[in-house]
Amino acid sequence: MADKPDFKSTLNLPQTPFSMKAKLAQKEPEMLKRWAAMDLYGRILKNREKSPAFVLHDGPPYANGRIHLGTSLNKILKDFIIKAKTMEGYRAPYLPGWDCHGLPIEIHVDKLLGEKKKDMSIIEFREECRKYALKFIDVQREEFVRLGVFGDWPAPYLTMNPSYEAAVLRFLAAFFSSGNVYKGLRPVHWCPHCQTALAEAEIEYKDRSSPSIYVKFPLVSDLSAKFPALAEKRVFILIWTTTPWTLPANLAIAFHPDYEYVAVEVGDEVYILAKRLLPVVAEELGFREPRVLATFPGKDMDRLKARHPWIDRESLIVLAEYVTLEDGTGCVHTAPGHGQEDYLTGVAYGLEIYTPVDSEGKFIPQVERYGGQNVFDANALITADMKKEGSILKEGTITHSYPHCWRCKNPVIFRATSQWFISIDHGGLRQKALDAIKNVHWIPPWGEERIANMMAARPDWCISRQRKWGVPIPAFECRSCGQVLASAEIALRAADIFSREGSNSWFTKGIDEFLPAGTKCSRCGSSSFEKENNILDVWFESGSSHSVLGVRPDLPWPADVYIEGHDQHRGWFNSSLIVGVGARGGSPYRTCITHGFILDEQGRAMSKSLGNFIEPEEIISKDGAEVLRLWVAMLNYKEDAKFGPEILERLEDAYRKIRNTWRFILGNISDFSPDREHLEAENLLLLDRWALDKTAEFGQRILKAYEEYEYHTVFHSLFTFFTVELSAFYLDVLKDRLYCSAKGSALRKSAQTALFEILRTTLTLMAPILPFTTEEAWESLSGFKGKEDSIHLASFPSFERKWLDEEIGREMDGLLALRETVLKELERAREEKLIGNSLEAQVHLRIPAAEEALVRKYEGDLASLFIVSSVVLESAEEFAVRISRAPGAKCQRCWNYSVYVGQSRDYPELCRRCEDVVRELA
Numbered sequence: 049m050a051d052k053p054d055f056k057s058t059l060n061l062p063q064t065p066f067s068m069k070a071k072l073a074q075k076e077p078e079m080l081k082r083w084a085a086m087d088l089y090g091r092i093l094k095n096r097e098k099s100p101a102f103v104l105h106d107g108p109p110y111a112n113g114r115i116h117l118g119t120s121l122n123k124i125l126k127d128f129i130i131k132a133k134t135m136e137g138y139r140a141p142y143l144p145g146w147d148c149h150g151l152p153i154e155i156h157v158d159k160l161l162g163e164k165k166k167d168m169s170i171i172e173f174r175e176e177c178r179k180y181a182l183k184f185i186d187v188q189r190e191e192f193v194r195l196g197v198f199g200d201w202p203a204p205y206l207t208m209n210p211s212y213e214a215a216v217l218r219f220l221a222a223f224f225s226s227g228n229v230y231k232g233l234r235p236v237h238w239c240p241h242c243q244t245a246l247a248e249a250e251i252e253y254k255d256r257s258s259p260s261i262y263v264k265f266p267l268v269s270d271l272s273a274k275f276p277a278l279a280e281k282r283v284f285i286l287i288w289t290t291t292p293w294t295l296p297a298n299l300a301i302a303f304h305p306d307y308e309y310v311a312v313e314v315g316d317e318v319y320i321l322a323k324r325l326l327p328v329v330a331e332e333l334g335f336r337e338p339r340v341l342a343t344f345p346g347k348d349m350d351r352l353k354a355r356h357p358w359i360d361r362e363s364l365i366v367l368a369e370y371v372t373l374e375d376g377t378g379c380v381h382t383a384p385g386h387g388q389e390d391y392l393t394g395v396a397y398g399l400e401i402y403t404p405v406d407s408e409g410k411f412i413p414q415v416e417r418y419g420g421q422n423v424f425d426a427n428a429l430i431t432a433d434m435k436k437e438g439s440i441l442k443e444g445t446i447t448h449s450y451p452h453c454w455r456c457k458n459p460v461i462f463r464a465t466s467q468w469f470i471s472i473d474h475g476g477l478r479q480k481a482l483d484a485i486k487n488v489h490w491i492p493p494w495g496e497e498r499i500a501n502m503m504a505a506r507p508d509w510c511i512s513r514q515r516k517w518g519v520p521i522p523a524f525e526c527r528s529c530g531q532v533l534a535s536a537e538i539a540l541r542a543a544d545i546f547s548r549e550g551s552n553s554w555f556t557k558g559i560d561e562f563l564p565a566g567t568k569c570s571r572c573g574s575s576s577f578e579k580e581n582n583i584l585d586v587w588f589e590s591g592s593s594h595s596v597l598g599v600r601p602d603l604p605w606p607a608d609v610y611i612e613g614h615d616q617h618r619g620w621f622n623s624s625l626i627v628g629v630g631a632r633g634g635s636p637y638r639t640c641i642t643h644g645f646i647l648d649e650q651g652r653a654m655s656k657s658l659g660n661f662i663e664p665e666e667i668i669s670k671d672g673a674e675v676l677r678l679w680v681a682m683l684n685y686k687e688d689a690k691f692g693p694e695i696l697e698r699l700e701d702a703y704r705k706i707r708n709t710w711r712f713i714l715g716n717i718s719d720f721s722p723d724r725e726h727l728e729a730e731n732l733l734l735l736d737r738w739a740l741d742k743t744a745e746f747g748q749r750i751l752k753a754y755e756e757y758e759y760h761t762v763f764h765s766l767f768t769f770f771t772v773e774l775s776a777f778y779l780d781v782l783k784d785r786l787y788c789s790a791k792g793s794a795l796r797k798s799a800q801t802a803l804f805e806i807l808r809t810t811l812t813l814m815a816p817i818l819p820f821t822t823e824e825a826w827e828s829l830s831g832f833k834g835k836e837d838s839i840h841l842a843s844f845p846s847f848e849r850k851w852l853d854e855e856i857g858r859e860m861d862g863l864l865a866l867r868e869t870v871l872k873e874l875e876r877a878r879e880e881k882l883i884g885n886s887l888e889a890q891v892h893l894r895i896p897a898a899e900e901a902l903v904r905k906y907e908g909d910l911a912s913l914f915i916v917s918s919v920v921l922e923s924a925e926e927f928a929v930r931i932s933r934a935p936g937a938k939c940q941r942c943w944n945y946s947v948y949v950g951q952s953r954d955y956p957e958l959c960r961r962c963e964d965v966v967r968e969l970a
């Protein structure tokens with residue numbers, strides 16, 4: 049038997065080094081090395097030296113622990129922005145930062161040191177904290193780089209750098225000069241476990257079971273002159289509380305001035321409470337036949353007096369608008385040292401801000417009965433004692449939302465301490481911040497209302513902490529009279545010292561170096577001072593991070609974008625805004641974007657204890673960072689995002705689809721020289737022009753999505769374009785032309801011109817999302833004039849819809865509609881086993897006169913458009929499609945059926961087209 053001629057070798061089959069298997073886990077690290085070796089980040093910025101600046105300012109992650117999926121999401125989104133803005137033509141440097149000071153590190157170091165800490169100086173201890181922070185900066189830096197995030201990694205900003213510490217004090221000085229800083233006794237959230245004041249953002253609300261008690265306070269003032277019915281009666285004011293431990297600090301009972309109150313007789317006692325709450329309370333306390341003896345508005349009680357249930361002390365009746373009728377009795381137990389509203393009322397009435405609780409959460413020794421007791425333990429004792437004495441009408445427990453420490457998870461208390469504050473209202477700071485909020489572009493838009501509400505309601509900012517690892521507040525106390533000494537001038541002087549020697553100098557240098565010679569106490573004239581030992585709230589430090597902007601010409605202030613998790617409306621966005629408005633006269637950001645948190649596939653938060661925690665490392669070491677990045681692009685980051693094994697599988701599929709599309713194109717243009725063989729638009733086949741038009745349409749959509757930070761639109765548009773327009777249609781139709789036409793034919797070069805453009809365009813547009821894969825494909829793409837060394841040095845193309853005129857566009861739409869109809873008939877023929885492969889079919893079209901011109905015009909293109917062997921046209925009254933088996937025999941080279949097969953003497957196996965191609969090659 050004679051050998052069958054080998055026609056396969058005459059086909060132009062795809063060839064490319066861009067492999068089907070991605071092997072990202074191995075390839076990505078190699079690529080990172082190459083990028084580092086060529087100083088890619090440096091070259092990108094150099095290229096853009098004269099371009100307009102775009103600044104994304106990095107919210108500094110905390111230098112503690114390894115990165116998790118949430119941190120990855122955040123950094124990848126930032127990288128999308130930086131890379132996209134760069135390719136849009138901006139100079140967009142990325143200066144990463146780290147938040148280095150603060151309690152979590154101090155606690156970790158404390159634990160690590162154990163007993164050793166006792167023999168260490170504060171400088172030695174702070175040095176340990178610094179080392180700890182540096183260690184995790186290195187760990188995290190490596191992990192961020194591994195994600196493909198470009199930036200100035202060798203020189204990040206660190207909040208513990210001397211220059212940064214100095215900048216923080218300079219901002220603080222600005223608040224001193226505007227008169228917004230004051231020192232005062234004020235209740236703050238206090239963690240007895242961590243022994244420190246906590247900021248709003250450091251509080252977590254969790255359900256907790258607390259006692260719920262109704263307590264009666266004997267009324268001292270005599271109401272019988274006004275209400276004779278009360279003469280000779282034992283009258284009490286009824287209060288309700290869930291914190292019995294605050295009762296030793298009770299100094300007042302608050303009434304609402306406008307609500308109606310009643311005095312009701314129950315048995316042989318009379319209780320005063322809000323009229324509207326009487327039915328509820330009567331039911332709750334089991335009052336039998338309460339008799340209302342008097343009714344009066346709350347304001348009539350102003351400044352009358354009750355007596356403390358067991359301490360020999362009066363409790364003043366005060367008026368307060370915040371009293372509600374939601375629960376309790378309408379008469380509110382008030383301890384000015386233990387609550388924000390209580391405090392304000394206390395100040396208004398000139399009461400002492402009395403806090404008989406120490407930093408460990410224990411009553412001070414002077415407290416009658418309970419000195420030395422832990423306040424939470426004292427709840428039960430106090431309740432039991434009052435019960436014995438008959439002061440309690442009812443006790444129970446309730447579960448309510450209660451503040452807890454974010455760090456140690458223990459319940460916190462409100463405790464008045466002497467702290468430094470930034471007044472939010474002095475000088476109209478709050479209003480200025482609210483005005484600034486209106487000028488920021490919030491993405492998503494609900495962020496505006498959220499932060500505005502928080503700003504409108506927030507109390508003064510407590511900026512002092514009684515810890516060691518942070519930037520000391522440069523303040524002093526007079527040794528003889530205790531007067532506080534602090535000012536802008538002093539803060540600026542300390543800033544200069546810190547900028548040279550770091551904040552350790554506060555502990556090592558003498559007071560005379562921080563105070564100008566001859567400084568005297570303003571109150572007593574003494575010149576003997578001591579340093580305070582408060583550090584600044586780390587939120588003031590991180591809120592000062594925009595101090596790194598406006599220093600270098602390529603990083604102007606304010607930033608174009610801040611982007612962090614949506615919890616930062618309360619945290620970093622908030623503190624940055626206040627510092628920006630207070631110290632620099634405006635918001636430090638123009639646009640503020642928030643992203644969601646990561647949940648598992650069931651919608652639960654990820655946690656190590658639930659066992660649903662996924663380390664980014666797990667994914668990267670298996671599928672590469674690229675798959676994580678694709679996930680970030682796939683989701684609507686503005687909402688909470690799910691991640692899990694099923695999603696990972698879908699991601700792998702999507703990635704494969706994208707990769708293989710690029711691979712197909714690369715394989716088919718390996719012999720194409722863009723510089724020499726690129727055809728002009730007018731020489732392209734209609735179908736190729738259509739494909740380029742679709743690409744331009746797609747490109748316009750993508751550029752708009754990038755501008756609007758809509759990365760899921762970028763991904764989904766690309767994915768649809770690849771699967772619907774390219775894979776399912778254009779590339780499929782193209783195969784015959786690419787594989788079987790003569791290598792150098794205009795037919796093939798037309799297809800290759802289009803493919804080259806599609807590849808270059810889609811690679812460039814996807815480079816910010818898939819930096820590794822696009823670079824790999826870019827390297828596999830043959831050279832052309834102006835091809836940059838790295839795709840990340842390229843720019844986004846601009847897109848014009850220049851490929852089709854309107855008429856041709858309409859014709860193409862008509863042909864595509866016709867194709868849809870034909871494909872359905874082919875599918876049916878396949879089901880009926882009339883044909884197998886579509887090349888076995890011949891399509892008969894009956895064309896009504898109205899459509900005949902169009903169909904006849906493109907008669908020669910129809911078979912390839914339908915991927916069948918032949919098409920027969922017939923004029924008819926009504927449109928119809930019929931499928932039959934194609935006549936002739938199967939060409940052994942291209943598998944089309946043709947009646948020509950068998951006619952050639954030299955090549956009886958081939959159709960005419962293939963015979964021509966093969967003869968040429970022979």
Ligand SMILES: [Zn+2]
Nearest residue numbers: 239242453456
């Ligand atoms: Zn704590």
Ligand SMILES: [Zn+2]
Nearest residue numbers: 526529569572
């Ligand atoms: Zn003094």
Ligand SMILES: [Zn+2]
Nearest residue numbers: 939942959962
């Ligand atoms: Zn053929």
